[in-house]
Amino acid sequence: MGAMYENKKEDFHCRNELNGHYPLAFGAHLHYHLELVYMVEGCTTCAVDTGEYTLQSGDVLLVFPNQVHRYDPAERERYLLFIINPDMMPELSRSFAGAAPTSPIVRGVGNDPYMHNLLMTLSRTEQMPADYRDAITKGYLLAFFGELLSRMTFKEREQSDSLTLRTIVSYCAQNYSRELTLATLEEELHLSKYYISHLFGNKIGTGFNDYINALRVSEACRYLRRTNKSITEISALVGFGTLRTFNRAFIKQVGTSPSEYRKSAPRTTDADRANPEVIENVERAN
Numbered sequence: 001m002g003a004m005y006e007n008k009k010e011d012f013h014c015r016n017e018l019n020g021h022y023p024l025a026f027g028a029h030l031h032y033h034l035e036l037v038y039m040v041e042g043c044t045t046c047a048v049d050t051g052e053y054t055l056q057s058g059d060v061l062l063v064f065p066n067q068v069h070r071y072d073p074a075e076r077e078r079y080l081l082f083i084i085n086p087d088m089m090p091e092l093s094r095s096f097a098g099a100a101p102t103s104p105i106v107r108g109v110g111n112d113p114y115m116h117n118l119l120m121t122l123s124r125t126e127q128m129p130a131d132y133r134d135a136i137t138k139g140y141l142l143a144f145f146g147e148l149l150s151r152m153t154f155k156e157r158e159q160s161d162s163l164t165l166r167t168i169v170s171y172c173a174q175n176y177s178r179e180l181t182l183a184t185l186e187e188e189l190h191l192s193k194y195y196i197s198h199l200f201g202n203k204i205g206t207g208f209n210d211y212i213n214a215l216r217v218s219e220a221c222r223y224l225r226r227t228n229k230s231i232t233e234i235s236a237l238v239g240f241g242t243l244r245t246f247n248r249a250f251i252k253q254v255g256t257s258p259s260e261y262r263k264s265a266p267r268t269t270d271a272d273r274a275n276p277e278v279i280e281n282v283e284r285a286n
Helices: 090-096 113-122 130-150 162-175 182-189 193-204 208-226 231-237 243-254 258-264 276-283
Strands: 012-017 034-041 043-048 051-056 060-063 069-071 078-084 099-101 154-156
Touching: 034 043, 034 051, 043 060, 078 113, 090 130, 113 130, 162 182, 162 193, 162 208, 182 193, 193 208, 208 231, 208 243, 208 258, 231 243, 231 258, 243 258
Parallel strands: none
Antiparallel strands: 012 078, 034 060, 034 078, 043 051, 043 069, 099 154
């Protein structure tokens, strides 16, 4: 799916999917926060910047701030997903600034009882005493990241295109329901359409039309899960010109038709989502 820039409001969030209810399948996105996935059971393919990786049972994936990343659809897995503001750990700020891991995957973390227990404890921070929760969370984070970062190697990051890419994906995330072309972005953002096309291919790893369609399909999935709107109505709401185009793009992105997706996907509402904000933002940028 297409990339989007997310404005996180929480400093720390954990999505606990140890019951395997929701698969780890999110379109390409980027944000200032660290994103960490602990794959307890299962296997999926993910991409960080221009590299593709296989995340297996026991592995940890660490995405640094402003790295484009995505998770491809796979069988349902059991995992923990953490979204963490790096400012919570100023002691490690040098590690997160100006560099990125040579590989975002650390293998076999689940085989280390110390690391495993730290992650499981962090997944239960909501059960900690409210008055001391932030301090306790920071302590566990420092303990975990101090060990994790010591197992990683780093390389200098290219920063030249970062701000431009953030501007482009933010604009598209806010305007994908209207007609968008490279010429539109060129006019609105005062950037060469050839340069924009280059960024899509080299930084996001997808063509512009596929990128926009992915944003539209992601929003369509939300409508299908949360509303009783007709598929024709949803197609128009998210910006597809024809139902045929919508169906074709949906099958390409999701692997099933909109009607089949609606039948099989768990029904959710804003009121009953256990972890609403962070995962919500993966699907639709603020």
